Each structure stands twice: as C-alpha cells, then as structure tokens.
Amino acid sequence: MLIIMFLLLKVFVTESCLPISPYENLVQYLDERPHQSFIAYHDSSSGSRFDELEIWSKLTKVFPLATLHKALPGWITMCRDHVEAVLKLEYAVDSFENIWAPEEVYFPTMLCLAGKMEKVSNKTLTYSRWPSSGTDKAHPYEYSVRRSTFFEWLRDDIFFARKFVDDVSVRRWCDIIDENSKELEEKRRFKRRAQDSGTMIEDSKSLGETPDSFKRRKT
Numbered sequence: 005m006l007i008i009m010f011l012l013l014k015v016f017v018t019e020s021c022l023p024i025s026p027y028e029n030l031v032q033y034l035d036e037r038p039h040q041s042f043i044a045y046h047d048s049s050s051g052s053r054f055d056e057l058e059i060w061s062k063l064t065k066v067f068p069l070a071t072l073h074k075a076l077p078g079w080i081t082m083c084r085d086h087v088e089a090v091l092k093l094e095y096a097v098d099s100f101e102n103i104w105a106p107e108e109v110y111f112p113t114m115l116c117l118a119g120k121m122e123k124v125s126n127k128t129l130t131y132s133r134w135p136s137s138g139t140d141k142a143h144p145y146e147y148s149v150r151r152s153t154f155f156e157w158l159r160d161d162i163f164f165a166r167k168f169v170d171d172v173s174v175r176r177w178c179d180i181i182d183e184n185s186k187e188l189e190e191k192r193r194f195k196r197r198a199q200d201s202g203t204m205i206e207d208s209k210s211l212g213e214t215p216d217s218f219k220r221r222k223t
Contacts, residue, residue, distance in 0.1 A: 020166045020167045020168070021079065021130060021164045021165070021166045022164065022165060022166065022168055022177065023163060023164055023181065024131075024154045024157065024158065024162065024163065024164065024165050024181060024184070025158060025162070025163045025181065025184075025185060026181060026182070026185050029163065029185065030129075030163045033161060033163070034081070034083075037083075038083060038084075039083055039085050039123055040083055040123050040124070040125055041080070041081060041082045041083050041086045041115070041120075041123065041124045041125065042080065042081040042124075042125050042127055042128060042129050043075045043080040043081075043082075043111065043112050043115075043124050043125075043126070043127075043128070044075060044076060044077065044080075044126060044127055044128040045073045045074060045075045045076070045112045045124070045126060046073070046074055046076065047070070047072065047073050047074075048060045048069050048070070048072045048073075051074060054104075055074060058103070058104040059072070059074065059103055059104060059109055060072055062102065062103060063099065063100075063103065063109070063113070066096075066099045067096075067099070067113065067117065071113055071116045071117050072109070072113050072116075073109070073112035073113050073115075073116055073121075074108050074109050074112065075108045075109070075111060075112050076108060077128055077130065077132045077144075078105065078107055078108040079128060079129075079130035079132070079164065079166075080111060080112075080128065081128075081129050082111065083123075085120070085123075086115055086118075086120050086123070086124070089114075089115065089118040089120055090111060090114045090115065090118065092118070093114050093117060093118060096110075096114065096117075097110070112124070127160075127161075128162075129161065129162060129163045129164060130162070130163070130164040130165065130166065131154070131157045131160075131162045131164070131165040131166070132144040132145075132165070132166050132167070133145050144166065144167055145167075146167045146168070146169045147165070147167070147168050147169065148168070148169065148170050149168055149170040149172045149176075149177070149180070154184070155184050155187070155188070158184060158185075158188050159188070
C-alpha cells in the first residue's frame with residue numbers, strides 16, 4: 005500500500021487506485037476540514053462471523069471489545085492530529101501481528117483508543133465496491149475507463165477509485181477528469197441558482213407579495 009503525503013494528512017492508496025477528481029479539489033476539500041479524518045468503518049457489533057473469529061476474539065485479549073473497529077475499504081484519509089495520536093500508541097503494533105488485514109483494523113481501533121472517533125467521518129474518499137454474494141467476495145468490482153463510470157461518484161465527494169481494468173494514457177485520464185469536473189461544477193452552479201431562486205420566491209411569499217408583484221420587484 006502506498007501513502008501519499010500531503011501537508012496536513014495521509015491518504016492511503018494502492019497502485020490500482022486512480023484519482024477521479026483534480027488534485028486542487030482534494031486539497032480544498034481537506035483544507036476545509038483540517039481536523040477531520042475519513043474512514044468507512046464498523047465496530048464489533050456489526051462485523052461478520054469471520055471478523056469475530058479472526059479479529060475480535062484475538063484482540064479482546066488485549067483491548068476492550070468496544071474499542072475494536074475495522075475499516076472497509078482500507079483506503080483511509082487521516083489528518084495530522086490523528087496521525088500523531090496513532091503514533092503515540094505505536095507500542096500496540098505488535099498486538100496486530102497475526103490479525104487478518106491488520107491495517108484495516110489498526111488505525112480505526114487506535115483512533116478509538118485515543119478518543120478521536122468524534123472527528124472521524126464514517127465515509128471513504130476512495131470508491132470501491134465488493135460483491136455481496138457469490139464465491140469471490142475478496143476482490144472488488146472492476147470498472148472500465150469511461151466518463152460515465154465514475155461521474156456519479158463525484159457527487160459523494162469521492163476523489164479516488166478502484167479498480168479499473170482498461171489501459172489508459174495519463175493524458176487521456178487527465179482529460180476525463182477535467183471533463184467530469186467541469187460538468188459537475190456546472191450542475192452544481194445550476195443547482196445553486198435554482199435554490200437561490202426558490203429562496204427568493206419563499207421570501208416574497210413571507211412578505212405577502214403575489215407572484216406578479218415579485219416578478220416586477222425582481223426586475
């Protein structure tokens with residue numbers, strides 16, 4: 005797993021993760037939330053039977069059950085405050101040596117032990133999806149490189165995605181990102197204008213104005 009280091013955070017990605025939004029959008033999003041981390045997690049009350057056998061039963065010998073959490077997917081984003089808090093608990097690393105997918109469990113569990121979960125948003129900034137049925141649940145779905153494939157993910161503040169199966173040049177990928185970003189921003193501007201117009205109409209109603217008088221006042 006690779007770690008991209010920014011000024012105030014760590015973003016976990018792998019070689020099969022691709023950015024789907026311009027770098028500037030990610031930086032702005034995180035700059036506006038400097039003390040927040042993003043980890044899609046569940047605790048021991050909602051884990052699977054596999055989690056119970058391979059994770060919770062082993063770690064409860066060391067940590068209280070209520071502190072155990074698992075990130076799924078394991079691609080997380082941590083702010084500097086939380087990175088520093090986890091580093092102070094590095095003595096606990098050895099306890100995860102024989103745990104399945106230890107990186108998925110270690111970070112959210114350490115943040116819980118550090119009392120930082122209030123500032124952890126239960127969501128991921130990296131899109132991936134696993135099958136809920138079938139024989140192969142260990143590997144996420146794979147996607148083709150098309151604008152329409154990941155455009156909708158951008159609405160949910162997703163900045164990376166995996167896995168893509170097609171070969172694509174860096175230049176073509178950058179073009180796709182720019183095209184999607186521009187289209188999304190245009191849709192957001194249209195939505196804001198529609199909301200502003202709705203607010204003005206509601207304000208006119210509260211003043212007892214008729215639609216005709218509101219139109220005259222607006223012009």
